[in-house]
Amino acid sequence: MKKLIALFAASTVASTGAIAGVALSGSASVSYDDNGSSAATTSYDADLTIVGTAGSSTLTASYDMEGDSLATTAVDLATTIGPVTIAADMHQTNESNLDDGDGDYKADQDDTGVSVTLDAPIGDATIGLDDDGDVTLSGTWSGVTITHTMGDTDKTTGSASIAGMDVSLTNDDGSSTWSLGTTVQGVALTLDSENDVTAVFGLAGNTMTVSHIGERAVTAATTGATGKYSKDSAAAYTTVAISRSLTSGATLAATYKSSDESLTLKASVAF
Secondary structure, three states: HHHHHHHHHHHHHHHHHHHHEEEEEEEEEEEOOOOOOOOEEEEEEEEEEEEEEEOOOEEEEEEEEEOOOOOOEEEEEEEEEEOEEEEEOOOOOOOOOOOOOOOOEOOOOOOOEEEEEEOOOOOOOOEEOOOOOOEEEEEOOOEEEEEEEEEOOOOEEEEEEEEOEEEEEEEOOOOEEEEEEEEOEEEEEEOOOOOOOOEEEEOHHHHHHHHEOOOOOOOOOOOOOOOEEOOOOEEEEEEEEEEEOOOOOEEEEEEEEEEOEEEEEEEEOOO
């Protein structure tokens, strides 16, 4: 009997130790969209994230819970050994591979991989290397953050806060995009290179967001291993979203979209 009690106690301690390093979080929502003049639809979403931590190592796994079965959406492992950080993406995202006019990939893309990052002793710079041989240099100097990736595709991103304005710039293999953000009398404003404008009014938990999405031209299809279908053109439209947090922990939101005169009602909760 004493042996059984001791074995049970040891088992309990081991289990408690394992659970102590595990954190659960998630969210769930239900949305009703009247779809303007089209038939109304109801959609559901439920997500779960599990984070396991042991020392300087972390495993993060995410799942979609709605539908008939649990679907894995991400599995990532990261660990730190001195100045070196190793990260592994162990889940390949499944692409729809459908020509539905929004530029989906023509073939499945393998986005799994391993990256090794070294905190190099050159000021605030960090050097990274992934399993494709791409080298990334990033750092912050005089308040300006710069990241440059050298490899199959050269990509540079930069961001800075200047006189109350947040500025970001991306050059991806010769194609540049930018965005600006600032706050004027309590209203958060953003503007980007695609003529999109967003204004957020109100306080945290009780906000109204007005967004104007600029006109989109047709984008031609691309070829090769990462080839995509073409994108359809789209007229400019505006959305107005009102969101309010309730004392119950849930959030209620209503969104109007001018392109199809639809109204979407959404109730969500995060834990």
